[in-house]
Amino acid sequence: MIHAAGARISLLGRRMEPLLDVARVTNGQAIQCDVTNLDSIHKAFDEARAKNGLIDLLIVNAGIAESAPFHKMTRESWDRIISVNLTGAFDTVQAGLPDLLKSEDARVVFIASVASLRGVPYAAHYAASKHGLLGLMRSMAAEYAKSKMTVNAVCPGYVDTPMTDQSVARVSQITGRGEGDARSAITNMNASGRLVDPQAIANLVLTLCLPLSRDINGAAITIDGGTSA
Secondary structure, three states, rough: OOOOOOOOEEEOOOOOOHHHHHHHHHHHHHOOOOOOOHHHHHHHHHHHHHHHHOOEEEEOOOOOOOOOOOOHHHHHHHHHHHHHHHHHHHHHHHHHHHHHHHHEEEEEEEEEEEEHHHOOOOOOOHHHHHHHHHHHHHHHHHHHHOOEEEEOOOOOEEEHHHHHHHHHHHHHHOOOOOHHHHHHHHHOOOOOHHHHHHHHHHHHHHHHHHHHHOOOOOOOEEEOOOOOO
8 A cells, every 4th residue: 555655665574475476566676584684684674775765664564473371482482483573673673763764754663463462371472572562662752752753553453364374273273173263263352253454454554654644653553343442
């Protein structure tokens, strides 16, 4: 949606094939990047600048999820989740910050989660990383409130994406439920009883990036069918 509004898009991620699929639709630039590797981030941002100019809008949406009872959670799993979901976000924003502070109307939008707002059984590391992401967002919003940059977060419930498919598989494996029952259990964690449409998230991100949204700053906006009401 942002590309349809006139933005030039740089698409960063580890796997080039899905990036190229989106690039063909958006006329964007697909750039390989691993947010757990600082050199990879800086190289990707340099490439993005070379292709599309200085960065005005930064959507931080790299994330992974895993599940385990807390007493069985490993330090390796904890480190992996925090590295991508929180440290990766920190490094990504720092890499783009010099450009953003030069912009006349800059935006940072973190894709967080309703797990940023409550505890999540069997996903303490994921919830901790997403709580940390809101702390990062709110601190930046307060620190740069007098600048021309806003910093906000979108907090979705369960979304109709492959990541939710992976969650279904994990719940099925951990609980012994059939895949259909596991999917129903996850879907019903959204008060609406349905998964969130990814396009609804894209629409909200676009709204936050519009010039008229310059006074929305430090907001954590839920999009979960009413679960957080």
